[in-house]
Amino acid sequence: WKQPLSFIVTGQCCFMDCQLYQFHYINKEMTWTEAQQYCREKHTDLVTVTNMKDMKRLINISAGDQKEAWIGLISKPEFIRTWFWSLPGVEFNESETNWKTGEPTDGESENCAYLDNLKWVDTGCGATKISLIDSIIKM
Template sequence: TQIFNSISSVLGQCDFITCQLYEYHFIKEQMSWDEARAYCRENYTDLAKVFDLKDMRRLQDSAQNQTEAWIGLYNITGGANRRWHWSLPGEEYTENKSCWEDGEPNDYGGIPENCVMTKDKCVDVPCTNTNQFICYNETMKNNKTFHLNDKENKTWEEALNYCREKHHDLVSISNPEEQRWVQERAKNASTPFVWLGLRYSCTLDLWFWINDNRVCYERWASGGRNEDCDMSAAMTTGGQHEWVSQKKNETFNFICIKH
């Protein structure tokens, strides 16, 4: 309850704008980059991805002149030949010097500065610094927002009931884009698999999504589909994030659709 109330109070401090197909939320709470990313992934899609300089100006406007804020750009390599990536979907940042402040990125004072915040442009700073931050949602582009429960292991039916009680439903995947977003969530799981909302029906002799959608897109691992009566589908949390059959009384983390 204490944590929930804390999160609620933070949410109450958000400023909201709509930018193209993305919703941006400015959060006034001070957090490290890792803490900010965890918060954004829990409540939205991720730390903000800046799509162009127009986005940068819109983000500055949304921050109400509080111009120092984390965005989802970080370095994963270190050393002289640093490469920058967006937090989600993990794609590499296409180097664009016009987005950086003059002289940035620079590891000022020889201290590793592997995370990025906005001022008028991008500045690299130590990831342990605390700043306000900007989250974004893709809900206008993709009507699903995904939530990974990595704190509890449940059977398939327990996961289904939990998602329907606490959120909307156990996750379904209908296209490669949704697969990509779900697998990014799955990377943070604490179990080797996460449950999907896909099960096998002996009566109908077919796989079906529990939201009654047809299985139009598939990502089965080679030899991973076992059509026994007590089977449901799970995604591997490492490797290629393919689907495999698992007995529904096994216990794993799971991913819910939030709305």
Template sequence: MKEQTLKTHEGTVLIDQSCFNNCQLYEYHYINEEKNWTEAQQYCREKHTDLATVSNMTDMKRLLSNSAGNMTEAWIGLYDQTDVNRTWYWSLPGNELNNQQSNSGLCVMTVLDDEGRWMSEKCTVKKPYICYEDKVILIKENKTWENALNYCRDHYHDLVTITSLDEQRWIQEKAKKASTDYVWIGLHYACTLDLWFWVSDEVVSYNNWVSNGPVDDCDMSGAIEAREKYWWTKRNYLAEFNFICSKN
């Protein structure tokens, strides 16, 4: 891990520069073998995380860039639960697609062209499929910010960095499952330099601070609210919360 150090009020923090402009919170894997939707879901859950979830056009472009050039269609993780309110759901538990009405017993495939259109099909049809790999993990242990940082670096990669609205949405889905009201992220205040920084060395450009914003304080690190609004908030670095690690 390429690192530099930054002096803080409570000691020295190593900053990981190997992740700069490179890390993704999740990635897609195109599987060039034909299975029905249920078989594809099972494979993705065993080998990766789940069948692909697609939140926006950025996701769609990333998904299409990982597909094979000679294939035209592939399953993604969207389906209609038979006899359950005729509503589309993502394979990833807890995700619902805006209450769009459908015919029950159908699954969704994406057309692998420049437009990335979606089409419904009987779930028993065999198609190639696209899995996704989650690159972050919620640790349901209560630790101080520094101990959380060390845990992530010992067992995974680092405390998580959030650089965009897409990443914020991904992380808050993780935070919802926390057992504490706040969850540590890789954001810290450097008293000597009078600045907030990410331990991954990313610039704090995108932000989601609570409305009154961060107040500069030498004993503070950044956490995300695990209930309701999911704002970022400053908390004393000795407080003990769940935390989110990146796996990259």
């Protein structure tokens, strides 16, 4: 039996594939690579959105915190216009995206994505931003 995806708004948690995840901001400015390393060492990874239901729930949780924050979405330079979630084993679904109008611009070095007013934007990975992460809660 598979637990349905749901959020407990007061605790900022959800059940995803029978695991409890907590989404929160790390209010320390870092590059995308530094943010991913930090998240993987201390939590799970930068936030991953597997479908639009996840994005809508994340929007509901983040509604009061509309800061620019790294998410776990990256484009590898060797694959033009191809995006990947940084969390291993999770595929990016091109038909379920939340790009800001005109994005991704796919500039020469714009290979990392961040959340800006609850929409995705691509930018250079060397920019510094806070991070939006998810962590598995041990039960």
